[in-house]
Amino acid sequence: MSESRVKIRAAGVSKTYISPGGESVLAIDGVDLEVRENEFLSIVGPSGCGKSTFLYLVAGVLEVTGGELVKDGAAIRGPGPDRGLVFQHFALFPWRTVMGNVCYGLEEQGLPRPERTGRARELIQRVGLKGFENVYPNQLSGGMKQRVALARTLAYDPEVLLMDEPFGALDAQTRLLMQEELLELWSERKKTVIFITHDVREAVYLSDRVAVMTARPGRIKRIVETRAPGSSAGREHVETQEFVEKVNEIWSLVRDEVVIS
Amino acid sequence: MVAGAGRSGHLVGERRSPAQVLFLGKYSPLAYMIAAWELATAAGLIPELLLPRFSDVMAAWARMMLSGELPEHALSSIWREAAGFSSSVVFGITVGIAMARFRVLRDLFEPLLRLLFPLPKSALIPILIVWLGIGHLSKIAVIFLGCILPVIVSSFNGARGVDRHLVWSALIMGTGKRKLLWRVIIPGALPDILSGTRLALAVSFVLLVGSEMLAGNTGLGFLTYFLSEAGDLAGMFAAIFTLTLLGFLADRLYLRFMRRILIWQREDQE
Amino acid sequence: MTRARRYGSVLFFLLAWEAASQLKLVPEFFLPSWVSIGQQAWVDTASGQLPMDIALSMFRALTGLSMAVLVGVPLGAAMGRVKAVRWFLDPLVSIWLPAPKVTFFPLFVIWFGFGSASKIALIFVACTFPLINMTYLGTVGIDRYLIWSARNMGTGERKILWKVVLPAALPQIFNGLQIAFPVSLIVTSVTEMLGGGGGVGASMMESARFALMPRVFVYLIVLAVVGAFSMSLMAQLRRLLLQWHEEAQAGR
């Protein structure tokens, strides 16, 4: 892995929010992290430690207030379709159908209509929602909504996939299914993924590496390699002794922080 | 939103005989009320000085329709209502959304809005009559000023309340700052805008009738007042009915329009 | 900066008004100066007219509104819980709810005379419909499980109404009240303008007829203050009464 390129590099990144009342909140303080190209990296940590904040900084929808945040060697300035963002609560446009949502990014790229519907249709089918093209989001279950959100993001083919607790609002079964589907999608089309979760098992199952954050103001406390280089992702290894040990190791790191916060 | 809209249809069960439709149908209670009214007045239980017979009201209505009196006053009212209401909607949405988008405007207008919003809008009637006279203009202005505040406030709240995750999603997918308004902010604010505007519609009719009764010599409000002073109770009722009908129709039309636009909010479509 | 702009805009508005009036850019008749408005307010307060008018108008508004609560809430609850009542009232409510009730004022004058009775009657009618409607929406939407579990615990049908249905509908009833209160002020002022007989609306209209603009503005400001005061009162009352509800919602 050492020879693979660094896709995203954070050096001493910090973010201070100014709330409407005027007081400032230091959400993250000095985050150092390197994410390699086509790596699947998860971030875990106590809630409120600044995981989402970090992700939004990478997405460019928030601005850093300190440190350096770089993608492909250039500082990140503002949002762009090279970094797709998937939210816990889906953030689908409720006034657009499934098709309309998946097409949105392609419309903005100026793709002609036949091409974008073709591509959208393909993706909708790929995430298992064939037949739901003309349905509005409020009629879909949580799992279906997140599939649409995933399809919408994959449609414009970002290099980096940023996911903020994407399966956090789903029931346990749907969650397992979605994890497998995500891994499949990820192995089909290689992407750099930063995945936030509060579920340590999920993190270990999905990721190449797991970064553990400290309580707020968040920093990276430790990074744990969870998948041997070259080994394939899959459901099989969740039974193994090694998997269980990794989960326990990371969980104890997180627990210490939860106790602090 | 109106009581029971869409619910009461199922009260009597799924399959209904013609007799059930006739006697228990949705609007049959109205018929019972009218029948009771007619019988009570015909039997002399209620003096006709206080309540004209329903059949006399209908006769007066037909007479005034044919003579052109009712249509003329109705048209005058409709014109004022349409002009005042539609201009307040266009203007109010624009100002509300602009306030949500531009900090400067928000800082400038918000205190004034806060000051003026709780004012019972009818208080504007006397002033506007003094300023603008007793013709169309003062009524249109009353409706415009009375409706614009709720429209501004709901558009502002709607635009401010658009989920920031939606905005972010759009920005990430390449929507520019300017297009964001049309692509995300306005559609996202629409439910709020439409329900605020519906409230304004109800207020507008009150202001229309109030200002017509207070000054001028056209419009259904004027006609009602004029006929009551002339002692023509049946005619007055005919005018009242026409106004009530207009208010009801306007609300229903608006509701349909709203449902059509907000089709994506419905949970039972398709 | 923000704060400066905020207060600045109000200050600028008032100053521009005063300047336009003092410098006779706009006839005094259109925009009376704040000095003359203030003098007028003082004169009317000292003579007792202004306090009397406010008291009379508030009496009418609150009487009509209380009657509307006493009638509208039970009717709305009955509509929500009893099919026959719903069948009967639904068409009536859906037709009269959006109707401009002010139209009925001439009729009410014939029925109840020119005094306070006709005004209070109209306020009552105008406020009843939103209250019926909101109470109905509140009681009809109650979680069935809530009622079932109450029944299982042995609560009698009548008690269910008081212990389950009405508390659960309280937020909606409050919404109805928050609609009805401004309506009561509007109808009070309009009927007073139309029918005379004292009160803020009547004095305002009378002053407008004689083009006593400072006085019109005094009453306008009074109405704005009364409106603002009652709105914030309602909001506070709501916060007080519905504490449990807001908390329950946040926890969900």
Ligand SMILES: Nc1ncnc2c1ncn2[C@@H]1O[C@H](COP(=O)(O)OP(=O)(O)O)[C@@H](O)[C@H]1O
């Ligand atoms: N817009 C904001 N204004 C002020 N404080 C915020 C804002 N957003 C988040 N915070 C604070 O920043 C901290 C980190 O938030 P977040 O990144 O959402 O944490 P996480 O995703 O790890 O749960 C929290 O303490 C939160 O209260």
Ligand SMILES: [Mg+2]
């Ligand atoms: Mg978060």
